[in-house]
Amino acid sequence: MTSAEGVVLTEGQHQYYRIVVVGGGNGGLSVAGRLRRQGVKDIAVVEPRTTHLYKPLFSHVAGGTAPGSMTVRPQGSVMPKGVKWVRDAVTSIEPESRTLMLDGGGRLTYEHVIVAAGIQHDWDAVPGLADAVRAPSGGSHYEIDLAVKTSALLRDLRSGTVIFSQPPGPASCAGAAQKPMYLACDFWQKTGVLSDIHVIMLVPDATIFGIPEIDRELNRKIAAYGIDLRTRAEITAVDAEARTVTVRQGQPQLPEELSYDVLNVEPPQSAPDWLSNLAAPGEDGGFVDVDPQTLRHRRHPNVWALGDAAATANSKSGGALRKQTLALARNLQAVLEGKAPTELYDGYSVCPFTVSRGTVVFAEFDDQYRLKPTIPFWKGLARERRLTWIFDRHILPWVYWHMILKGRA
Template sequence: MENAHHRVLVVGGGNGGISVAARLRNAGVHDIAIVEPREEHLYKPLFSHVAGGTARASITVRPQRDVMPKGVTWIQDAVTAVQPETNAVVLDSGDRLTYDQLIVCPGIQLDWDRVPGLVEAMQTPVAASHYEFDLAQKASALLRDLTRGTVVFTQPDGTASCAGAAQKPMYQACDYWRATGVLGDIRVVMVVPTETAFLPPFDRELERKIDEYGIELRTRSVVLRVDADAQEVVLGGPDGPEHLHYDVLNVEPPQSAPDWLKASTLTAPRATGGFVEVDPETLRHPRFPNVWSLGDAAGTTNSKCGGALRKQTWVVAKNVARVLRGKEPTARYDGYAVCPFTVSRSTVVWAEFDDTGAQKPTIPFFRRMYRESRLSWIFDRHILPWVYWNLILTGRV
């Protein structure tokens, strides 16, 4: 494989990479390769359901080979460097790949070590996270078995993948504790860096559930450090540091672009997070016109989430296919994002919004779709997973 060349090289075999490659194949593009080291493909939107006790972990994972589009080459290796000046990518094996068009979508990096004591806390029996497969299962058992004490849920400051998902297992757990008669004996604290629970168009619905469950919401607050031995988290907020003992801690870790991406020339000068510089509409790199990026690794203006990927993969596939035919890109991404808040074990608040935070419903005349709904739960928990495995990853929607 040394010095192999491909017409289209895709970095990352997650939702974005598989979907955009499938769309390109459906458009008749040949000689596509995906670089992805993992042997398993994960449907991460269900991780919060796993932690909340409403989904089995086994249904979130499939073999990577089973989701690879037909006719696409899978290079099972990891990228260590990208060199857009010479149209090359360097792999962990030492191989060097060249390309005509490069699509960068390796996802986001979980920076556990950015919060002192967080790594050590995850190794204890009382701390978990629904942002990793194994830890989501751990969180499920912890939340299920808790009958009294203090549980703390945290959302990090800065850019994160579906940041609002920090709240999802919390609401499901509260609904379970209420049903089993122990909610009154459990103190629930939610830590968010924002001014409100989420975004103004949806805050009223979320705050109603927060009040209903008796959750203590800490806004404009972040985790400064964790003392795993003492089971204590130190928060930084508008009133100064707060030391909070926990019996269970569920964390959404700080996040950033992969280290190899931060070190590349694809990032914008003086940009934070190390994400790929792109035109926010065409998703094309402004300095390297044969480089594209989408998903969590792209320096777009939208909220990072799986719902945004569906539209982004369509835009990139359309534009790359046109460029390969010698035409200019015409498809545009509109900044759409979505966060289905599981506010109980049977209802969802369906939050759709654009890159300004304004409501952007898929059905324009149905602007009340954001209200708590059983139908939205069925769609999020049961229909969307089927759509993901059978339609999204095959490039059909």
């Protein structure tokens, strides 16, 4: 088996690596690449998927501004140089014995483990939801095949009702629920059918996003497109055959049934069930209990976590990961050299709202939902701009494949 295909352990087989990274997604590969570039050796990434996905582009795929093929590359082609790929899924992490159990029956031991296993999609949390997104009128830009389907549904619609929804609770780039909606509205406006389409957006919170400056920008676009925004709203059931959703909305939350011609949802999400032994004590269903600044586990010093799987207070995003990987890699290297971890992650996150097919509202903020612009004091990037569209749609994908995944950005 070549390294491009990954190493597969057979039943009962055991291997040791100094550093094991669980998950070869955005966070796992970036942190492995960074550690390698810092000179750390003997690193393995455990990842069952044979393809790697660039998820921020899924919103563009669903909204019709990027092809699905741009989001996918073979996993073997994106593994950082000098890092081993173990092609399997981890079924449990036993921190006391520093052991990982693999789905294929093998076993890994380590000196340090980094958990970067992402977030799980709970399609069954809402009755009827799993069927609805697979039915002819449903889709979701949180799975690439369903994003491609949504793209065709939105493109071909000339009249009727479209429902977009964001679930309550934790989510990967929660605000992404809105992105294909604005892209589609711009398309419908330009093709002259927007006035025949009733666009409904369901969000769980009291406002569209939660930061006044960003809410102002988004509300301006919502008014311009004539979007029917429902706040404090949550889908509680879907009937795919009748094409209806039951929604609880407003304050007090009252039930209402809405009919749709197209439904695009962000799924309910939660911490991976199999990681529950690494959550905070008594916190059932919690994310990996790391110190949110050093990213080291609070009870198990040889366990680290970052990205969507970590119990940090920031909004979960790839932008947050760029800063997390830097802090974690430096802290872990310090510990390997017998020093204390001193590099602190500052809670930065980002959500680029694609508010038209050529402009973005680039929301950068901290874990208290205060604006945190990359260019200090210049809050102008958080206004609708062409520049940030070019960055999000054209520059960032290149940076992701060539720099972020290699631990260079």
